[in-house]
Amino acid sequence: MSHTDTDDRAHADVAPGDEYPHEEFGAGLRSYLIGLALATLLTAASFWVAQTKVMWAPAIPVALLTFAIAQMGVHLVFFLHLTSGPDNTNNIMALAFGVLIVFLLFGGSVWIMHHMNYNMMAPVEGGVRMPLQKGVPLQPEPQKGVPMQHGGGGHH
Amino acid sequence: MSSSAAMPGAVPGVVPMRRDPNHLGHHAAGEGETRAPGRGIGGPAPKRIVVGYGFWIFLLSDIVMFAAFFAAFAVLQGGTAGGPTGAELFDLTNVAIETGLLLLSSFACGIATLALNARRPLAFQAAMAVTFLFGAGFLALELREFTDLVARDAGPTRSAFLSAFFTVVGCHGLHVTAGLLWLLTMMAQVLAKGFRPDILRRVMCFSLFWHALDIVWVAVFTVVYLMGAAT
Structure with a gap:
């Protein structure tokens, strides 16, 4: 065989979590230290943002989600050693599919249930005003001057 | 050729x-x-890559399961049934300590992997012991929080919000418990059987599992605690 062992490794896959070449202790430690520092920083930022009064309140969930996604990325890169290299293609593609399913499952549920909650809200006190479809009157507008038959119009 | x-x-x-x-x-x-x-x-x-990839697929499916629980929590968050809300119940200092413990545990697990690759048994056992201690500390804090909530009449039967809360956080806690048992098994197997290829594969899968649990915890403290305490 003319090919060497390193030739094989250069084109082969890498198991998830493995990082080659990190046979030496020190080189591998560096990646974990960077990861620990970044994760600590992002965690501290998350807890600070959640409790601070400085930030505009509606921006806080957006900031929290941003920090969380960033921290997951830090964990994936520095602890699980995922790279964009060709030896990691399979690992990345599996992860991408997982992320797609998570996004559909979580985002879809929240989106659908939010709209359902909105549509099934209890009727407003003193009148039926269901926000179903715009432009389709559920009941005719009460005529001016004509007394209400069943006391349904509290919005005069 | x-x-x-x-x-x-x-x-x-x-x-x-x-x-x-x-x-x-x-x-x-x-x-x-x-x-x-x-x-x-x-x-x-090689078998190491096949095993690692298969376990990676399992972890992703586990994360999909967690995503379903997260979706349930996000939907049921407002369903407090007149009971206590997240803002009244959650102790964010406790959550911050838990987060720190789990992060350090994940870091120590990385050190254990490095020691394993360098074939240093003593360093491996020490790093795994540290991993276990931080993980056990996390679990102790979580159990204390759970018993405290149940004692304050805020158990999983109180409201839909609390059912979803105990499901998400409890499921993660169960994973941590299983991981701690697995960790002890790995320490014993490396001690008894040495750095055999099959043992190395098992430790690789364990470290993947442990790091993945920390990733899930990032989602837990963000979605459940920090965003839950805000509303």
């Missing part, structure tokens, strides 16, 4: 070597066929 492309007098117009016309992937640089394992003519991939 002689390449007919370099032969003098080759018939023009005849492409001797089968190449990817789109120059994608591993043949992008035009290096031709590779004999690397797991690449067609290279034969099957």
Whole structure:
């Protein structure tokens, strides 16, 4: 065989979590230290943002989600050693599919249930005003001057 | 292997070597066929890669399961049924300590992996012991929080919000418990059987599991505690 062992490794896959070449202790430690520092920083930022009064309140969930996604990325890169290299293609593609399913499952549920909650809200006190479809009157507008038959119009 | 492309007098117009016309992937640089394992003519991939990849798929499916619980929590968050809300119940200092413990545990697990690759048994056992202690500390704090909530009449039966809360956080806690038992098993197996290839594969899967749990915890403290305490 003319090919060497390193030739094989250069084109082969890498198991998830493995990082080659990190046979030496020190080189591998560096990646974990960077990861620990970044994760600590992002965690501290998350807890600070959640409790601070400085930030505009509606921006806080957006900031929290941003920090969380960033921290997951830090964990994936520095602890699980995922790279964009060709030896990691399979690992990345599996992860991408997982992320797609998570996004559909979580985002879809929240989106659908939010709209359902909105549509099934209890009727407003003193009148039926269901926000179903715009432009389709559920009941005719009460005529001016004509007394209400069943006391349904509290919005005069 | 002689390449007919370099032969003098080759018939023009005849492409001797089968190449990817789109120059994608591993043949992008035009290096031709590779004999690397797991690449067609290279034969099957090594067992370490097959095992690691399979476990990676399992972890992703586990994360999909967690996503369903997270979706349930996000939907049921407002359903407190007149009971206590997240803002009244959650102790964010406790959550911050838990987060720190789990992060350090994940870091120590990385050190254990490095020690394993360097074939240093003493460093491996020490790092795994530290991993266990931080993980157990996390679990103790979580159990204390759970018993405290139940004692304050805020158990999983109180409201839909609390049912969802105990499901998400409890499921993560169960994973941590299973991980701690697995960790002790790995320490014992490395001690008894040494750095055998099958033992190395098991420790690799354990470290993947442990790091993945920390990733799930990032979602837990963000979605459940920090965003839950705000509303």
